[in-house]
Amino acid sequence: MEIREIFAANLKRCRKAKGLSQEDLAHRAELDRTYISALERCVYAASIDVVARIAKVLEVKPSDLLSGHGD
Amino acid sequence: MEIREIFAANLKRCRKAKGLSQEDLAHRAELDRTYISALERCVYAASIDVVARIAKVLEVKPSDLLSGHGD
DNA sequence: TTTAACCACGGAGTATTCTCGTCATTCTGT
C-alpha cells in the first residue's frame, strides 16, 4: 500500500470520527477545501508540515496519520 | 518541537545507526545529497513520498520518522 | 420540486520542494 493511500485513509477516517466535513477541516487547518479533497484522493504527496497541521486539528499524532493497519 | 526537527533528528539518528553517509543514503533513496543535508537542517518540509523512500532505505516505518520521544 | 450539505473535478496561478553544479568548511585518520 502506497504511503499516499495510507495517509488518505487515515485522514478520512479520523476526520469522520470527529464529525468534520472536508470544508470544516480545511478551515480549521487553514488549508484549501479542494486540497483536502485531493489529499483523500491521493492526488498529492502532502508535506510533513501539513500532516502536522491536520494532525493537530484531528487531535492525533502526526505519525498516526502515516501508520498502516498493523503498526 | 517542530515536525521538521523531529523528522531531522530521526533521520540523522537512523542514518548513522545504519552507518550511512548522507551521500550513501541519497544515492540509495534516489535523492540528492544536498537535499538530505538540507532535510537534516530543517530547511524543507519533506513530502510523505520522500519520507517513505527514506524509511525504506533505513528499514524503519515511515511513521517512525515522525515520532517524537515518548511515542 | 426545491434547498442545502457534501464532495469530485478542472484550470490557472503562486509557493515550495527537489535537483544539479559548485565551492567552502569541518571532521577523521595517518
Next chain:
DNA sequence: ACAGAATGACGAGAATACTCCGTGGTTAAA
C-alpha cells in the same frame, strides 16, 4: 600538518505542492 571524506551553503531551474476560482453530481430533508 596533511590528505581525503563528509557535510554545509548557495544559486538557478525543473517539478510539484498548494491556493483560489468555478461547475456539476449526489443525497437527504423541507
